[in-house]
Amino acid sequence: MDLLNQLNRQLQALDEQSLLRKRRTVDSPCGPRVLVEGREVLAFCSNDYLGLANHRKIKLALQEGAAIYGVGSGASHLISGHVRAHAMLEDRLAQFVGAHLESPRAISFSTGYMANLAVVTGLTAGDRDAEIFSEALNHASLIDGARLSRAKVSVYPHADLNALAALLKASNAATKLVVTDSVFSMDGDLAPLPALLALCEQHGAWLVVDDAHGFGTLGANGHGALEHFDLRSPYLIYMGTLGKAAGVSGAFVAAHETVIETLIQKARPYIFTTAAPPALAHALLTSLDLLEGEEGRNRRAHLSTLVAQLDDGLRLKRWQRLPSTTAIQPILIGDNAETMRAGAALYEQGMWVGAIRPPTVATGTSRLRVTLSAGHSSIEVAKLIAAINALERT
Numbered sequence: 001m002d003l004l005n006q007l008n009r010q011l012q013a014l015d016e017q018s019l020l021r022k023r024r025t026v027d028s029p030c031g032p033r034v035l036v037e038g039r040e041v042l043a044f045c046s047n048d049y050l051g052l053a054n055h056r057k058i059k060l061a062l063q064e065g066a067a068i069y070g071v072g073s074g075a076s077h078l079i080s081g082h083v084r085a086h087a088m089l090e091d092r093l094a095q096f097v098g099a100h101l102e103s104p105r106a107i108s109f110s111t112g113y114m115a116n117l118a119v120v121t122g123l124t125a126g127d128r129d130a131e132i133f134s135e136a137l138n139h140a141s142l143i144d145g146a147r148l149s150r151a152k153v154s155v156y157p158h159a160d161l162n163a164l165a166a167l168l169k170a171s172n173a174a175t176k177l178v179v180t181d182s183v184f185s186m187d188g189d190l191a192p193l194p195a196l197l198a199l200c201e202q203h204g205a206w207l208v209v210d211d212a213h214g215f216g217t218l219g220a221n222g223h224g225a226l227e228h229f230d231l232r233s234p235y236l237i238y239m240g241t242l243g244k245a246a247g248v249s250g251a252f253v254a255a256h257e258t259v260i261e262t263l264i265q266k267a268r269p270y271i272f273t274t275a276a277p278p279a280l281a282h283a284l285l286t287s288l289d290l291l292e293g294e295e296g297r298n299r300r301a302h303l304s305t306l307v308a309q310l311d312d313g314l315r316l317k318r319w320q321r322l323p324s325t326t327a328i329q330p331i332l333i334g335d336n337a338e339t340m341r342a343g344a345a346l347y348e349q350g351m352w353v354g355a356i357r358p359p360t361v362a363t364g365t366s367r368l369r370v371t372l373s374a375g376h377s378s379i380e381v382a383k384l385i386a387a388i389n390a391l392e393r394t
Ligand SMILES: *Cc1c(COP(=O)(O)O)cnc(C)c1O
Pocket: 110, 111, 112, 113, 114, 116, 139, 141, 181, 185, 210, 212, 213, 241, 242, 243, 250, 251
């Protein structure tokens, strides 16, 4: 039982540092209001930025998808699991972001985590002459992809173009891969994508853009960060997730058709896993129609109004609202225990806000991570603003 004692000691140490994580079980569909342990709370912590996760039309499409395709795909994409719905979704996704790429093609994945592992390893693994240039605040899945690839990894400081330029200039690698989040998950700010792309074109490097939080929310048509910045390049490799603003599940990579063919042939996180249920791909076709149509535009407009309302309303002195224009609105507190107390106090008042601690963020930068959704009303956001302002003073 020494082994168990060892684990228990590690868990206790986490608890003493206020780093132990707890799950809450939700008894309702994902939405602005959720039922937790018999109580309705206002959720300001999901990534359902447009409030589509429980949308009537997408639910009907999922039911229809199950009626047409059944449930399981039965195999990986390269065996017999690549079903018509996957093929239709990939074509649709290639169109969705294709205006920003050359010879666009898309490939779908079960999760964004796997898509990132696939891109980073698929383009570098087995290539002793590859170097990955990774932004310091990248998502864990990009970091894990870089580790798994065993390529040389150079981390550049957050948004530091000069540091990246120096690293690129000093590199002799034949394959160069610059990897970045577009919207940083825990800070909400945008990567300087136009300048990053210019550097990549200058140094012959791929630019991998993880648009998990931009897909569906950024750009006039919801096409994401590439539309927002009006970028177009054959060097771009775009990753979007489909379980956040799109309200369903899964992810995709879109890029030049040769890049996508390379992933199909070489990416182990694509090859060695069962294809997602085709009914999900079928439901996603409806979600993409909503994102691109009038409903998507209206929802994005409402979300922007709520972001502006929060920015106007917060009156913070000790805590610090990070400068973000996206749905991710972090409030920097610093101390783990104080962050946990603030999160618990809000929850007691019926507002669920993520309290984010290390290792998700750097030590000493614990924060409340408020996420807004088009599903929220301005009355609900006003309630949150009042509660945070009052809490900071106690
Ligand atoms: C959520 C997220 C992912 C992972 O996507 P999943 O579909 O949840 O696996 C990847 N990158 C970023 C930046 C994310 O926020």
